[in-house]
Amino acid sequence: SLSVREFHRMKGAWDLMPGICLAFMIGCVADFGGPSLGFLSKAYMFLGLVEYSLFGFILAAVAVTMIAASYIRVLHSLFASREDDGEVENLPGTMKMPVAILAIICVALGLLALPLLGCAETVACQILDGLGMIASMVGI
Numbered sequence: 553s554l555s556v557r558e559f560h561r562m563k564g565a566w567d568l569m570p571g572i573c574l575a576f577m578i579g580c581v582a583d584f585g586g587p588s589l590g591f592l593s594k595a596y597m598f599l600g601l602v603e604y605s606l607f608g609f610i611l612a613a614v615a616v617t618m619i620a621a622s623y624i625r626v627l628h629s630l631f632a633s634r635e636d637d638g639e640v641e642n643l644p645g646t647m648k649m650p651v652a653i654l655a656i657i658c659v660a661l662g663l664l665a666l667p668l669l670g671c672a673e674t675v676a677c678q679i680l681d682g683l684g685m686i687a688s689m690v691g692i
Contacts, residue, residue, distance in 0.1 A: 562626070563632045563634055564632060564633055565629075565630045566630045568634075569643065571648070571652070572643065572652075575651045575655035577627060578655040579651070579654055582658035583619060584619045585616060590661075592666070593665070598612065
């Protein structure tokens with residue numbers, strides 16, 4: 553039977569489980585900062601690193617590139633042709649649901665990134681103002 557827990561046996565999984573593979577692809581793209589799925593967070597990270605540390609920027613760029621390359625290798629395997637026609641193990645819902653839920657969350661956060669960014673900036677300013685007030689009261 554096909555066990556998708558083993559990387560070398562994942563070849564052709566798209567033909568057998570397209571829904572799970574699509575959810576996995578969404579997670580991959582979100583993780584390495586693909587368009588509209590994590591792009592905004594990676595963009596702000598890189599802008600901040602450019603401003604403060606060229607070495608940090610280069611290190612982060614190399615890390616993101618390595619992550620993307622590893623995912624491309626896995627995704628290539630998902631679309632490759634199957635080597636055997638063995639019996640396919642049906643995944644239980646307890647394995648499918650978390651992947652599907654995380655993919656939905658990735659898409660939602662990607663689409664709502666700008667409104668959430670505005671809220672995050674407001675909260676950050678309030679926290680910093682509060683910390684400044686506490687520091688002035690303590691005499692730091």
